[in-house]
Amino acid sequence: MSFPFPPPSSGAFDPSASSGTFASAGSAGPEGLVCSAKGCRAQARHALLWNNPKLHDADRRKVWLACEEHLTYLSDFLSLRGFLKDVIPPEELTDAHG
């Protein structure tokens, strides 16, 4: 798998300069997985598995998808609440996840 994305190390990423660096339309990865962050249409690079014990069975896993930019935001959100269970590559998601 290789995608035409810049390396995540670039701290100079500027969301306001969205002039086609991300080729989102039409080439959205193996299964067209898109970041779960609100308003974000970027290719998902991580799958966050989480569980809210007040709502879900203990072995249930909910999935959020995250691009490189939103991985920290989403994983912090879940881990602060104690919900975050695992982070895996989206390719490793199965039908059991949902």
Ligand SMILES: [Zn+2]
């Ligand atoms: Zn995103």
